[in-house]
Amino acid sequence: MTAKDPALTALAQGWCALSLLHGKIEAHIERALQAGHGLSVREYSLLDVLSRQHDGEGGHLQMRQVADAVVLSQSATTRLVTRLEDRALLERYLCPTDRRGIYTNVTEAGLKLLAEARPTNDAALREALEEARTRPELAPLVKVVESGTVPTV
Secondary structure (H helix, E strand, O other): OOOOOHHHHHHHHHHHHHHHHHHHHHHHHHHHHHHHHOOOHHHHHHHHHHHOOOOOOOOOOOHHHHHHHHOOOHHHHHHHHHHHHHOOOEEEEEOOOOOOOEEEEEOHHHHHHHHHHHHHHHHHHHHHHHHHHOOOOOHHHHHHHHHOOOOOO
């Protein structure tokens, strides 16, 4: 393939459009969450992921799983957990069946902040998608996001 290959160009353009849409959405949500709740997008995402844990088989996430869910490295996830723990939004404790394992739970304060921030997150997402819909290169991606389904390749 050469740089002038139409398939490569279309692929690169599609990737650029997807990256642009993601960046615009994330920046818009970041501003709204910071202004309204003092949370970053990553902090909100971490609280959201951890709030969905449950007791029982497979209910608690390992740090690797949490890192994958919030799209951060394990070390960055650990630093993020520590920051939220310092703000009393998360707490860590040892796994009762494996003393080597550490679980992280959202505190009552963390759940309260998450509940307060969720409408802000959702509104900012809708606003960012509405704005992106006006751009011809992003409109098809907005439709996919709004449909809630991912087309098969």
